[in-house]
Amino acid sequence: MTKPMLLAEFTRLPPATRAIVLDGLSGAIDLVAEAAPETHRFLRYQWFAAALAAYGGSARTILVERDGDPVIALPMIRFGPAPARLAAVPGCYWPFRSFPANADPGEGAFDALLDRLGQEVNALRVGPVCDGDPALEPLLAAARTKGWATLDRFVADSYxxxxxxxxxxxxxxxxxxxxxxxxxxxxxxxxxxxxxxxxxxxxxxxxxxxxxxxxxxxxxxxxxxxxxxxxxxxxxxxxxxxxxxxxxxxxxxxxxxxxxxxxxxxxxxxxxxxxxxxxxxxxxxxxxxxxxxxxxxxxxxxxxxxxxxxxxxxxxxxxxxxxxxxxxxxxGPAIRDWLLVRPGLPALFGRALRGMWERSGQRPAAPVVDEVSSEPV
Missing domain, CATH: 3.40.630.30 (Gcn5-related N-acetyltransferase (GNAT))
Structure with missing residues (x-):
């Protein structure tokens, strides 16, 4: 007779993480937005749908799931010549253009996102968005680890x-x-x-x-x-x-x-x-x-x-x-426009154009000087 296994003898498997691509805007965007930091919960399905209706474009969504639950939703639309395979996060510039991510998406979620993204596009534009954005920062960190080129141009200072x-x-x-x-x-x-x-x-x-x-x-x-x-x-x-x-x-x-x-x-x-x-x-x-x-x-x-x-x-x-x-x-934080360019020849080409991308932005404003104290304000 087989001896029954004790609960302590079972090995808990790590959460399974996968990224899938869906045509159009995924209804799961709302589920991700509801679990995002409170400052980013307005990045809902209808936010992106409104942008498509107002400004045009046909969207696809990369959805990252952990044990079947959606934790990151990246809507994107193509722009530029088709062979260039360029995409951008849609939305409105006010207050910024970003995408929803669970406040705790789990280890490997952004790696999975990038692996799938690299199969879809040569470069992704995210922004304008403030420094410290809770979805962009882990995406940039994972991209740099994986050899993506990350190019930014200054847009403005926030207040x-x-x-x-x-x-x-x-x-x-x-x-x-x-x-x-x-x-x-x-x-x-x-x-x-x-x-x-x-x-x-x-x-x-x-x-x-x-x-x-x-x-x-x-x-x-x-x-x-x-x-x-x-x-x-x-x-x-x-x-x-x-x-x-x-x-x-x-x-x-x-x-x-x-x-x-x-x-x-x-x-x-x-x-x-x-x-x-x-x-x-x-x-x-x-x-x-x-x-x-x-x-x-x-x-x-x-x-x-x-x-x-x-x-x-x-x-x-x-x-x-x-x-x-x-x-x-x-x-407050600087507002920047970002290009993430996938590894290989696209990244080499992107790095060569870094200066051009930076110059297409704005120059940071000079510090305001108090005429009485002569100290920057």
Missing amino acids: ILDMAAANADGGWPRNSTLRKNRFHEKHLGDHGALDWEFLQGAELAAGGFDALAAIEEKSWIAARTDGRDAKFTTTGHGAFWRAAASDPVLAKMLWAALLTVDGAPAAFSFDVNAGALKYAVANSYDPAFAKHSPGKLLYYRNLVRAMADGIDTVDWGAGDSGYKRVIGAAK
Whole structure:
């Protein structure tokens, strides 16, 4: 008679990890996003679907599974000449372009991703994305170990407002700031009745996006540019945000503060709320009210509301650092655009073009010098 084996005698096999390629966007993207760091849970199926609908492209998804559970999802679209076999992560530039990965995907997950990726493409573009991105950093580390060329170009510096620290250091906003804001609000009220609203995705989809677009159509972006960079107009990126808001989970993350004067849209601030972090995506105002700083008044109200809702940090992204520094933001991680080029001849060719790729980016801004102390700010 065979003696039964004791539980202690069984050898536990390591988790099985595999990477597969699926045509289109995989529905498992949402499962991975839900297990990603809270700051990256907006990278859902509909986020990428909205990008394809707004900007075009046909996607494939590399899905990495551990014991059958999805832990990394890498959507990608082809670009450039077909023989070059180039791909990019789709999405919107605001707040960044990355892909979802489980906060703990397990040993070997990114190795499996790269092995499958190298069979599909010669090079992958990821970005623009901030230094320290939780999906990109382990991907870069694995790529360098495996002999991939990793090329980056600087795009901009990000700016981060730590409201929790500022509030602990004597209160934020300062009482002097609040007094100035009340003064401006009083005179802005001479133009008509002021109404301050906060809208989430459902309200935005039901007419809120149209109000934001109406402000952009009166703003400097319409007067001084061709309008293609506007976030919510039909000639700008409005199709993306409207499509993204069709996902109820994403809709709850989308947030806008809106100021109306006598019922007419006058200023807005638009964000993506990701747990305790707020991504400040866009803000604008009607220049008819510029004398009274409606945009400033609105985003201070918006940030005070954010603190009350448990948000303690604001990622302002790139762009004009002047008003961001006045609020209290400091320079954060650099934003870069990355090319990962597979080993062999593609990597040799990529390394030869490193300088060209770097020069196609931006130059880091020179340090701002305080005229009184002559020290970099």
